[in-house]
Structures are given as structure tokens and as C-alpha cells.
Amino acid sequence: MLELLWLIPALPFAGFLILALFGSRLSRQSAAVIGVGSVGLSAILTLGIAIRFISSPPADHAFSQMLWQWISVDAFQPAITLYLDALSLVFIFVITFVGFFIHLYSSLFMYEEEGYSRFFAYMNLFVGSMLTLVLGNNLLLLYLGWEGVGLCSYLLIGFWYKDSENGYAARKAFVVTRVGDTAMAIGLFLLFTSFGTLDIQKLLQQAPQEWTINSTQAVLAAALLLGGAVGKSAQLPLQTWLPDAMAGPTPVSALIHAATMVTAGVYLIARTHVLFTLAPAVQTAVAVVGALTLLMAGFTALTQRDIKRVLAYSTISQIGYMFLGLGVGAWSAAVFHFMTHAFFKALLFLGAGVIIFVLHHEHDMFKMGGLRKKLPVTFWTFLIGSASLAALPLITAGFYSKDMILWYTFAGEQGNDWLWAAGLAGAFITSIYTFRMVFVTFYGEAQAEITHKPGMQLKVPLIVLAVFSLIAGFIELPHTLGHLTLFSHFMHSALPPTEVLHESVSLELLLQVIAAIAVLLGIYIAYHIFIRNRSIANNLTASGPGALLHRFWYSGWGFDKVYDTLFVNPLVWFAKINRNDFIDLIYTGIAGTSREFHRQLTRTQTGRLRWYATGIVIGAIITITVVVYL
Amino acid sequence: MISIPMEFGLILAGTLFVLGLIGLMVRRNIIFVLMSIEIMINAAGAAFIFAGAKWGEPDGQIMFLFILAMSAAEVAVGLGLILQIYHKFQTLDGDTVSKMRG
Numbered sequence: 232m233l234e235l236l237w238l239i240p241a242l243p244f245a246g247f248l249i250l251a252l253f254g255s256r257l258s259r260q261s262a263a264v265i266g267v268g269s270v271g272l273s274a275i276l277t278l279g280i281a282i283r284f285i286s287s288p289p290a291d292h293a294f295s296q297m298l299w300q301w302i303s304v305d306a307f308q309p310a311i312t313l314y315l316d317a318l319s320l321v322f323i324f325v326i327t328f329v330g331f332f333i334h335l336y337s338s339l340f341m342y343e344e345e346g347y348s349r350f351f352a353y354m355n356l357f358v359g360s361m362l363t364l365v366l367g368n369n370l371l372l373l374y375l376g377w378e379g380v381g382l383c384s385y386l387l388i389g390f391w392y393k394d395s396e397n398g399y400a401a402r403k404a405f406v407v408t409r410v411g412d413t414a415m416a417i418g419l420f421l422l423f424t425s426f427g428t429l430d431i432q433k434l435l436q437q438a439p440q441e442w443t444i445n446s447t448q449a450v451l452a453a454a455l456l457l458g459g460a461v462g463k464s465a466q467l468p469l470q471t472w473l474p475d476a477m478a479g480p481t482p483v484s485a486l487i488h489a490a491t492m493v494t495a496g497v498y499l500i501a502r503t504h505v506l507f508t509l510a511p512a513v514q515t516a517v518a519v520v521g522a523l524t525l526l527m528a529g530f531t532a533l534t535q536r537d538i539k540r541v542l543a544y545s546t547i548s549q550i551g552y553m554f555l556g557l558g559v560g561a562w563s564a565a566v567f568h569f570m571t572h573a574f575f576k577a578l579l580f581l582g583a584g585v586i587i588f589v590l591h592h593e594h595d596m597f598k599m600g601g602l603r604k605k606l607p608v609t610f611w612t613f614l615i616g617s618a619s620l621a622a623l624p625l626i627t628a629g630f631y632s633k634d635m636i637l638w639y640t641f642a643g644e645q646g647n648d649w650l651w652a653a654g655l656a657g658a659f660i661t662s663i664y665t666f667r668m669v670f671v672t673f674y675g676e677a678q679a680e681i682t683h684k685p686g687m688q689l690k691v692p693l694i695v696l697a698v699f700s701l702i703a704g705f706i707e708l709p710h711t712l713g714h715l716t717l718f719s720h721f722m723h724s725a726l727p728p729t730e731v732l733h734e735s736v737s738l739e740l741l742l743q744v745i746a747a748i749a750v751l752l753g754i755y756i757a758y759h760i761f762i763r764n765r766s767i768a769n770n771l772t773a774s775g776p777g778a779l780l781h782r783f784w785y786s787g788w789g790f791d792k793v794y795d796t797l798f799v800n801p802l803v804w805f806a807k808i809n810r811n812d813f814i815d816l817i818y819t820g821i822a823g824t825s826r827e828f829h830r831q832l833t834r835t836q837t838g839r840l841r842w843y844a845t846g847i848v849i850g851a852i853i854t855i856t857v858v859v860y861l
Numbered sequence: 862m863i864s865i866p867m868e869f870g871l872i873l874a875g876t877l878f879v880l881g882l883i884g885l886m887v888r889r890n891i892i893f894v895l896m897s898i899e900i901m902i903n904a905a906g907a908a909f910i911f912a913g914a915k916w917g918e919p920d921g922q923i924m925f926l927f928i929l930a931m932s933a934a935e936v937a938v939g940l941g942l943i944l945q946i947y948h949k950f951q952t953l954d955g956d957t958v959s960k961m962r963g
Contacts, residue, residue, distance in 0.1 A: 838958075839959045840891070840958075841894075844885050844886055845886050
């Protein structure tokens with residue numbers, strides 16, 4: 232069964248090839264069958280492999296399958312080798328399953344759109360690249376997948392390319408992530424020059440032997456990899472591309488910009504965790520970046536009006552939690568939060584997609600309202616997803632994963648009270664903005680009429696993901712609630728366990744109660760402001776410092792403006808003054824000079840015989856003079 | 862036999878060559894141009910003869926035979942061209958026949 236591993240990424244790639252080559256000749260039905268089917272088969276295969284992997288684990292809890300030698304230059308021998316361990320298994324499970332449901336959803340959601348088969352071709356290419364990323368055994372193959380998903384993200388954000396703003400958003404996403412990717416590429420060069428290999432397992436074995444803790448090289452390598460992760464996962468200071476990436480179709484936002492691609496940075500750091508352990512300063516930086524990002528994005532999400540932008544900022548914020556977890560060494564907790572986040576965030580995006588779908592591309596939450604009765608399935612599933620995002624205690628998956636991160640942030644060996652406080656404040660803000668979104672969208676006066684009912688392909692993914700958003704948390708329960716460690720135990724074959732300084736059930740209970748109170752308080756505040764008395768919110772933002780703060784948060788803390796002033800505008804200005812390309816002047820100058828010579832020389836071609844004869848005579852005299860006298 | 866010093870012969874050949882060259886450059890009638898070329902060729906031939914006589918070698922006269930054969934061919938081609946030009950342009954003025962201007 233494990234030998235079929237190669238089929239998991241191969242199937243979506245095959246789907247992509249068929250759709251890309253013959254897409255224009257296929258009917259919508261067959262395009263959908265190929266697009267959804269290839270990912271569906273991958274998902275079934277993943278399930279089979281997962282069962283086999285868990286029931287009878289291979290030696291060392293890892294299975295690698297070499298397909299072929301990719302490049303062979305001297306010592307540089309990267310192979311196309313797939314590597315399956317607990318970490319990549321969790322990722323391929325999420326990618327194929329959530330991916331399958333989002334594909335299923337898209338088959339109806341995108342039905343009316345032009346370029347239907349093109350959409351599925353890109354989506355399949357994305358799934359294939361993402362699977363390559365997480366299954367690649369060496370960093371070069373990982374980088375191939377990394378760039379592949381970046382390309383698909385670009386193509387899909389700009390899917391409706393006829394609107395130039397979408398093209399701008401796509402370019403922005405591509406360029407901003409490229410900043411991080413460049414850092415990552417330099418990191419790979421550094422690792423290769425130090426170890427002569429890019430094979431991840433060999434690197435992780437050799438690094439602790441050759442590098443001491445806090446050695447310059449280790450810090451540099453970890454920092455450069457962090458740069459790549461920050462770009463891809465939209466963390467500070469490279470987060471500006473993700474809100475604009477919402478220009479793409481909603482299923483794309485759900486799959487790429489929430490569930491899978493943006494968590495590639497989390498995967499990278501978890502995969503190379505040994506390097507980060509060797510560079511504690513950088514690991515602390517990971518935690519600080521995560522904490523700052525989750526707060527910044529949380530405050531921004533509070534003020535957004537566009538439902539997809541709220542979700543985008545909440546994605547940034549939740550990935551901030553994962554970084555926080557990685558930064559304090561709670562590797563399994565971060566991956567656990569990745570998994571639950573993939574379920575509930577995909578669910579929320581798909582729910583938002585349904586609303587946008589039935590309201591004719593209306594994105595503004597304040598123009599929705601009162602949808603609770605009209606869209607019952609969407610409402611209940613969206614509520615479950617929101618509860619999970621807000622980490623509603625006991626019943627939701629988000630609670631268990633976020634609680635695990637918060638607990639290790641406080642009690643872990645590398646934990647810190649300030650980071651914990653930031654995480655707690657983030658949880659409080661999360662619950663406010665999440666339920667603000669729910670209350671504004673589904674309660675209150677109806678602002679718009681719905682035109683058609685969502686079909687089965689839209690509802691089934693919502694229901695399935697809602698179930699996962701509830702039950703996925705029960706595989707890992709804290710000490711206070713039964714102490715079940717299925718997930719972290721499973722992960723320990725790939726990621727080291729987290730050391731806890733003070734193991735105390737009562738302390739853990741206290742922290743959980745505090746977190747629960749924060750969440751419930753947040754929900755109550757949202758209820759009070761957005762259902763009971765809407766005027767409070769209006770008064771707060773109407774004047775004075777409140778209005779100023781609102782504007783500041785609404786613009787995403789002014790990052791776009793700063794980057795525009797610092798980087799974009801100078802470049803545009805320079806491009807403008809250099810429109811004629813002054814380096815090109817040298818070459819046009821050479822061409823012009825020779826053309827002028829040519830013009831002068833043609834004038835000697837008079838066609839007169841005597842003139843030519845005179846020319847020959849003068850030439851002969853000069854030649855003879857030169858030969859004789861010089 | 863009175864031997865003429867070679868310098869005299871070479872001066873004669875050189876003078877003839879320059880006369881031919883001047884004729885080539887200044888005459889517009891292409892028949893005269895052709896004749897000037899003939900004079901230049903013969904001047905060169907004369908120089909070979911004088912040199913051959915000076916060293917008592919037959920090479921000079923052999924070269925002259927080659928030059929004679931070549932100038933015969935040149936005259937044949939040249940007269941043919943002149944006939945064609947006259948036929949086409951009704952003139953023998955070399956300057957008016959300047960269609961091959963660059």
C-alpha cells in the first residue's frame with residue numbers, strides 16, 4: 232500500500248495535464264469529473280496509506296520512496312524522493328481531504344464562470360504542487376513545490392484577469408512572497424555549502440554534530456528559512472499580500488489562502504525544527520513574530536467590512552498562533568492547530584462563499600444581515616466554524632488546539648508570560664471579531680434578497696467540514712479533560728515533545744478557565760455591540776481617537792502605505808524617468824553610429840567609372856607609400 | 862650593340878603608365894578610357910622587357926607574352942561592353958552611365 236505513495240501527487244498532476252491540454256474540448260461535466268475526481272482518488276489513497284501507516288508503522292516511523300535521480304552534478308545529487316512520516320502524513324491528509332471538498336464545492340460554485348476547466352486545471356496543479364512540497368525528501372524538491380504553489384496562487388488570484396485590479400492583487404502576492412522566497416533560496420545555498428547535501432533527513436542529522444548552538448551559520452540558516460516562511464505564511468512584515476489575495480474566487484481563498492498554502496511556512500519550520508533548536512534566538516523571533524502578527528491581524532479584522540477580508544486577517548492571525556507554537560517549541564501543538572484551522576477556516580470561507588454566491592457577489596457584511604432563516608444550513612455550519620475559530624470551550628476543535636499552544640506558551644521550557652498574554656489577548660479579540668462577523672451577517676434586518684438556493688455540492692462540504700471542526704479536537708485532550716494524546720503521541724515520531732517546566736493540572740485548569748472566560752466575554756461584547764445596541768459601534772468609530780484608530784486598523788496598520796512610499800513609488804518613479812532605458816542608449820548609440828557611417832559610405836558609390844578609378848589610384852598610392860616608407 | 866641603361870627604360874615605362882593613368886581618370890569617352898588601360902598594360906609589359914634584358918633572363922619576355930594574351934582578352938571584353946553601352950545609352954560618355962549609384 233505504501234508503495235502507492237507516488238500516486239498521491241501524481242493523480243492531481245495527471246488531472247492538471249488532461250485539463251490543460253484538452254480542457255477547451257471537454258464539457259463542463261467531464262472537466263468537473265476529472266478535476267474533482269483526481270483529488271478525490273488522492274484523498275482515498277491517502278486514507279488507505281494513513282490506515283496502513285498507523286496500523287503497522289514502517290521502520291523508524293518513516294517511509295521514503297525514491298522515484299528517480301533528478302540532477303546529478305558532482306556532489307549535488309538531489310533525487311525525486313518522497314518521504315512520508317507523521318508530519319507529512321497530517322499535511323497530505325488535510326491537503327487531499329479539504330482539497331477534495333473544496334473541489335467538490337467549486338464544481339457548482341464556479342459552474343457559471345468562464346474558464347471552468349482552466350480553474351480546475353490550476354486547482355489540480357496547486358494540489359499536486361502542495362503535495363510535492365510536503366512529501367519532498369530534499370529541500371530542492373520542497374522548493375519546487377514551494378514555487379509551484381506560489382505560481383498557482385498567482386494564477387488563481389488573477390483568475391478573473393479581465394479586471395485589472397485582480398491582476399494587480401495577483402502580482403502583489405507574487406512579488407511580496409518572492410521577497411521571502413529569495414531569503415529561503417539563499418538559506419538553501421548556505422545549507423548546501425555547509426553540508427554538501429539538501430536531503431532533509433541528512434541535514435537534520437548532521438546539523439547538530441557540526442554546528443554548535445548559537446553558531447553564526449545556524450542562526451543565519453534558520454533566519455533565512457524563517458524569511459521564506461514569513462513570506463509564504465503572510466506573517467509580519469510580509470503579510471500585506473494576503474488580504475488582497477481575496478480577489479480570487481472564494482474556493483481558492485479557502486484552499487490556498489487559508490487551509491493549505493499559507494501554512495507551508497509552518498510546515499517548513501516544523502520540518503527543519505532541528506535548525507531552529509540550534510538557533511534559539513531565531514526560534515524566539517518566530518514566537519515574537521507570531522505573537523505580534525496575531526495581535527496586529529486581530530485588531531485589523533475587528534474593523535473590516537468585507538467578509539472575506541475579515542477571514543483573511545483572521546487567517547493571518549491564526550497562523551500567528553501556529554508560529555507562536557513553533558517558536559516556543561510546541562511543534563505538535565502548532566501542527567495540531569494547523570489541522571483544526573484548515574477545517575474550520577475552509578468551512579468559514581466556503582460558508583462566506585455561499586453567502587456571496589446567493590447575494591450576487593456582495594462582499595460587504597453590513598449589506599447582508601438577517602440570513603439566519605433563509606440559509607439555515609449555511610448559518611449553522613458557519614456558526615460551528617466561527618465557534619471553532621473563536622475557540623469556544625469544550626465542544627470545538629479550535630479550543631483544544633489553541634489551548635495546547637497557549638499552555639505550552641505559558642508552561643513550556645521556552646515559554647514566556649508575555650507571549651502567553653499576547654496569545655490570550657489574541658483569543659479575546661478573535662472571539663469579538665468572529666462573532667461580530669456572525670451577528671452582522673446572519674442577524675438583524677435583512678439588507679438584501681437572496682436569489683437562489685445553494686445546491687447539494689455547496690452544502691455537503693460545509694456539513695462535512697463542520698463535523699470535522701467539532702470532532703477533530705477530540706484526538707488530543709489536555710490533562711484536565713481526560714488527557715488523551717493520540718495526536719501528539721503520533722507526531723512524536725517526527726517532532727520532539729515539548730518540555731514543560733511546571734507540570735501542574737491545577738495551573739492548567741486555571742489557564743483554561745481564564746482563556747474560556749476571555750472567549751465568552753468576547754462573544755458577549757460582540758453580542759452587546761452588534762445585536763443589542765448597534766449604535767455603540769457607530770459612536771466608537773464616529774469621532775476622536777476612536778475614528779483615528781479605526782482608520783488605522785482598517786488600513787491594516789498602514790503597512791501598504793509604508794511599503795508604497797518606501798519601495799513601490801520610488802521604483803515606479805525610477806521606471807518612469809528611465810522609460811527610455813539609459814543602458815539601452817549605449818546599444819542604440821552603436822547602431823546609430825554605424826548607420827551614419829553606412830550613409831556616408833554610400834555617398835561614395837556614385838556609379839561613375841572615373842571616380843572609382845581615381846579611388847583605386849589614391850588607395851594604391853597610400854598603400855605603396857605605407858609599404859615603402861613605414 | 863649599344864645597351865640602353867635600365868633606368869631610361871624604366872623611366873619610359875613609368876611615364877607611359879602615368880600618362881595612361883591620367884588618361885583613365887580624366888577622359889570621359891570610354892573608348893579613350895579603354896585605350897588608356899591598354900597604354901598602362903603595355904607600360905607594365907615594357908618594364909618587364911627592360912628588366913629581363915638587364916639580367917639576361919627570358920622571364921621578362923615570357924611575362925610579356927602573358928600580358929599580351931591578357932590584354933587581348935581585356936580588349937575583347939572591353940569592346941564588347943562598349944558596344945553594349947552604346948547600343949543601350951546611345952552615348953560613349955562614361956559619366957552619364959552611372960546607373961549603379963549606391
